[in-house]
Amino acid sequence: MPATPTSSPSIDASAAFRENEILFAGANGFVGKVTLALLLDRYPDLKHLHVVVRAKRGFAPRERFDKDVLKSPPLKPVIERLDPAVLRDRVTVHQGDVGEPFWGFSEDKIAELDGRVKLIINCAGLVEFTPPVDESFKSNVDGVENTIALAKRLGARICHISTCFVCGESDGLVEEDEPVPGFYPRRKNRDDHSFECHDEIRFMRERVREVYAVAKQKGTENSKDTKQRLSDLGVQRAAQWGWVNTYTYSKSLGEQLLATEPGIDYTIVRPAIVEAALSFPFPGWVEGGRTAAPLIMMAMSGLRHWPLRAEAPLEVVPVDQVASAILIAGALLLAGEGDRVYQIGTAEVNPIPLQKLVEWMYEDYCKAAGRPHWLMPGVRILTPARSRSRGQKLLSRIQTVHEIANGIKKLAQKSNLPGRKPIERLTRSFRTLGIQVNIREQALALYQPFMHDNRFVFEAGNIRRAHAMLSPADRERLPWTPEKIDWKRYWLDNEVRGIQKWVQEESSKGRSFKI
Numbered sequence: 001m002p003a004t005p006t007s008s009p010s011i012d013a014s015a016a017f018r019e020n021e022i023l024f025a026g027a028n029g030f031v032g033k034v035t036l037a038l039l040l041d042r043y044p045d046l047k048h049l050h051v052v053v054r055a056k057r058g059f060a061p062r063e064r065f066d067k068d069v070l071k072s073p074p075l076k077p078v079i080e081r082l083d084p085a086v087l088r089d090r091v092t093v094h095q096g097d098v099g100e101p102f103w104g105f106s107e108d109k110i111a112e113l114d115g116r117v118k119l120i121i122n123c124a125g126l127v128e129f130t131p132p133v134d135e136s137f138k139s140n141v142d143g144v145e146n147t148i149a150l151a152k153r154l155g156a157r158i159c160h161i162s163t164c165f166v167c168g169e170s171d172g173l174v175e176e177d178e179p180v181p182g183f184y185p186r187r188k189n190r191d192d193h194s195f196e197c198h199d200e201i202r203f204m205r206e207r208v209r210e211v212y213a214v215a216k217q218k219g220t221e222n223s224k225d226t227k228q229r230l231s232d233l234g235v236q237r238a239a240q241w242g243w244v245n246t247y248t249y250s251k252s253l254g255e256q257l258l259a260t261e262p263g264i265d266y267t268i269v270r271p272a273i274v275e276a277a278l279s280f281p282f283p284g285w286v287e288g289g290r291t292a293a294p295l296i297m298m299a300m301s302g303l304r305h306w307p308l309r310a311e312a313p314l315e316v317v318p319v320d321q322v323a324s325a326i327l328i329a330g331a332l333l334l335a336g337e338g339d340r341v342y343q344i345g346t347a348e349v350n351p352i353p354l355q356k357l358v359e360w361m362y363e364d365y366c367k368a369a370g371r372p373h374w375l376m377p378g379v380r381i382l383t384p385a386r387s388r389s390r391g392q393k394l395l396s397r398i399q400t401v402h403e404i405a406n407g408i409k410k411l412a413q414k415s416n417l418p419g420r421k422p423i424e425r426l427t428r429s430f431r432t433l434g435i436q437v438n439i440r441e442q443a444l445a446l447y448q449p450f451m452h453d454n455r456f457v458f459e460a461g462n463i464r465r466a467h468a469m470l471s472p473a474d475r476e477r478l479p480w481t482p483e484k485i486d487w488k489r490y491w492l493d494n495e496v497r498g499i500q501k502w503v504q505e506e507s508s509k510g511r512s513f514k515i
Contacts, residue, residue: 010469010470010471011331011332011335011337011469011470011471011474012335012471012474013043013327013328013331013470013471013474013477013478014043014045014471014473014474014477016330016331016334016335017039017043017045017046017047017331018043018045018046018047019047020047020118020119020334021047021048021049021050021116021117021118021119022039022046022047022048022049022050022117022118022119022120022121022330023050023052023113023117023119023120023121023154023156024036024049024050024051024052024120024121024123025052025096025098025103025120025121025122025123025124025147026098026122026123026124026125026161027051027052027053027065027069027123028053028054028068028069029123029124029125029127030274030286030287030288030291030319031123031161031271031274031319031322031323031326032123032124033069033072033074033075033287034074034277034280034281034285034319034320034322034323035121035123035322035323035326035327036051036069036075037074037075037078037280037281037323038280038320038323038324038327038478039327040075040078040079040082040086040091041078041081041082041280041281042327042477042478043477044082044083044086044090046090047090048090048091048092048116049090049091049092050092050094050113050117051065051069051091051092051093051094052093052094052095052096052097052098052103052124053065053069053093053094053095053096054095054096054097055095055097061093061094061095062093065093070087073281073285073502074277074281074285075281077281077282078281094109098122098124098139098143098146098147099138099139099142099143099146100146101146101149102146102149102150102153103146103147103150105150110150110153110154113154114153114154114155115154115155116154117154117156118155118156118157118334119156119157119158119159119330119333119334120147120150120151120154120156120157120158120159121159121161121326121330122143122144122147122158122159122160122161123161123326124139124143125139125140125143125161125251125254126138126139126140126247126250127247128246128247129245129246129247129446130231130234130235130245130246130247130446131231131234131246131247132227132230132231132234133204133208133230133231133233133234133237133246133250134208134230135230136234136246136247136249136250137201137204137205137208137250137253139250140247140250140251140253140254141201141250141253141254141257143254144160144254144255144257144258145257147160148257148258148261148264151264152263152264157264157265157266157267157333157334158258158264158265158266158267159266159267159269159326159329159330159333160254160255160258160266160267160268160269161269161271161326162251162252162254162255162268162269162270163247163248163251163270163271163272164270164271164272164315164343164344164345164456164458165244165247165248165251165272165450165456166183166243166248166251166252166255166270167185167456167458168184168185168186168241168242168243168244168248168249168252169185169186169242169243169244169449169453169454170185170454170455170456171454171455172455172457173348173457173458173459174343174456174457174458174459175459176339176341176342176343176459176460176461176462177341180255180256180258180259180268180340180341181197181256181259181260182195182196182197182256183195183252183256184241184242184243184252185241185242185243186241186242195241197253197256197257197260198257198260200253201253201257204233204237207233207237208230208233211226211229211230211233212226215229231246234246234249234250237249244449244450244453244454245446245449255268259340265333266333266340267329267330267332267333267338267339267340267341267342268340268341268342269322269325269326269329269342269344270341270342270343270344270458271317271322271325271344271345272315272316272317272343272344272345272346272347272456272458273291273292273314273315273316273317273450274291274316274317274318274319274322275291275292275316275317275318275319275495276318276319276490276494276495276498276499277318277319277320277494277498278318278320278321278485278490278494279320280320280323281320283493283494283498284493284494284495284497284498284501284502285319285498285502286319286495286498286499286502286503287502287503288503292314292316292447292495293499293503294443294446294447295443295447295451296361296495296496296499297499297503297504298440298443299358299361299362299365299496300361300364300365300368300496300499300500300504301365302362302365302369303440304358304362304377304378304379304380305379305380305382305387305390306354306358306379306380306381306382306387306451307381307382307383307384307386307387307388307444307448307451307452308354308355308358308381308451308452309354309451309452309455310353310354310355310381311353311354311355312353312354312451312452312454312455312456313347313351313352313353313354313455313456313457314347314352314354314357314450314451315345315346315347315450315456315457315458316346316352317344317345317346317482318485318490318494320479321344321479321480321481321482322344324478324479324480325342325344325463325480327478328463328466328467328470328478328480329342329463329466331470331474332466332469337469338466339462339465339466341462342460342462342463342466343458343459343460343462343463344458344460344463345456345457345458345459345460345482346460346482346485347456347457347458348457348458348459348460349460349482349483350482350483350484350485350487351457352487352491354451355379355381356487356488357491358379359378359379360488360491360492361491361492361496362376362378362379364492364496383452384444384445384448384452387444388441388445391437391440391441391444392441394437395434395437395438395441398430398433398434398437399434401430402427402430402431402434405423405426405427405430406427408423409423409424409427460482463480464480467480
């Protein structure tokens with residue numbers, strides 16, 4: 001395990017937050033909620049926190065903040081033990097949107113904050129793998145441009161939340177000192193200047209305008225076909241340079257905008273795959289379906305055939321460790337001691353092999369079903385091609401049976417035969433099964449870059465050094481302890497149980513999530 005430095009200056013994070021006002025975006029997201037909760041819980045004497053909330057019809061900004069953020073599961077226990085005066089006197093909610101120029105702030109608002117806000121924490125972003133590329137750009141590219149412009153007006157530093165997977169295609173250790181400007185995953189060496197972020201952004205914006213111009217002529221600007229064209233455009237362009245999806249491509253462009261802008265003091269925090277809380281605000285808190293939730297829900301249903309690299313680690317990190325890292329990075333940035341990039345991963349010091357993960361989950365499935373796992377067929381590791389072939393054959397069989405059942409149903413209806421309702425139920429069940437298998441195959445394809453095609457290990461020395469630089473009291477308040485995680489216990493007790501409670505139950509109530 002890499003050593004933690006022992007001799008370094010002591011940084012007082014408590015003083016940094018007590019002496020500097022913070023502007024926070026993305027408080028209604030998974031990472032944003034936990035980061036906000038940790039900040040309020042550990043540093044209630046902070047000077048002032050300005051939280052930006054997007055407008056929502058029927059709700060004033062403060063009302064939406066109270067409803068969607070403060071009353072959410074990770075904030076609720078924190079708010080219950082917090083002195084009400086903290087929220088009343090030290091937290092201000094502003095209406096805004098990072099996708100708008102200057103976040104949508106008026107000149108009066110900017111003048112009000114000018115010289116007061118010293119740190120912008122930008123947790124906002126669109127965390128979808130393959131959205132229409134213009135939607136991804138609005139949050140992840142335009143949002144960074146707008147944050148830079150606002151920071152310059154306010155005289156503030158930027159703590160920008162990105163993702164480790166901006167590295168794109170990879171096989172092994174991803175170092176933290178890789179230069180950000182001009183990076184693309186297929187870069188030959190550091191003298192390769194084939195990629196320039198401003199040129200790339202201009203090129204893609206022009207392609208988007210062309211798609212909408214054609215759609216306007218047809219009257220299909222808001223059609224599914226147009227959205228699909230824009231989604232395909234992002235996927236194809238990302239793949240051309242070596243990024244695994246539109247999300248990582250757009251986040252890398254955002255990083256490069258920040259790194260090439262003169263006169264800005266910034267730090268970039270790159271989490272790996274963010275999963276359920278280790279301990280804060282409570283073990284197992286997880287939200288939404290854009291992490292590993294789809295894979296875990298498939299495992300919970302008994303899936304035992306997996307297309308993955310058995311020896312490769314899954315680069316995951318609990319959300320509360322990410323929140324700690326963000327606040328550590330922000331405190332060091334305020335103190336003038338920050339690094340440019342912090343990768344927040346665990347595989348470098350405490351890797352979890354993918355095969356072990358799926359075996360643990362299959363054993364857990366067998367236990368829940370009351371079947372000894374040693375009497376059941378074991379987990380099988382397949383190639384992606386073999387996995388796709390199995391899925392296609394299964395879908396073909398389901399379709400055949402569905403067509404037969406549907407034919408019997410129509411015959412029964414035409415002949416007015418008894419027993420039509422059981423046949424109709426059977427037809428619906430096969431249709432549902434086909435949809436479920438199709439969704440499963442799509443999810444496996446979507447996650448293939450993370451399970452099979454690449455072996456990601458993210459160097460995370462900067463956050464270890466940063467944590468060691470904190471005062472002893474702040475190291476307790478902001479833990480960074482990936483080497484101490486018992487992965488089997490965490491995965492079953494925190495991750496799987498958290499998905500069951502906070503994602504599967506919400507899904508069963510009719511709240512959909514995207515994969």
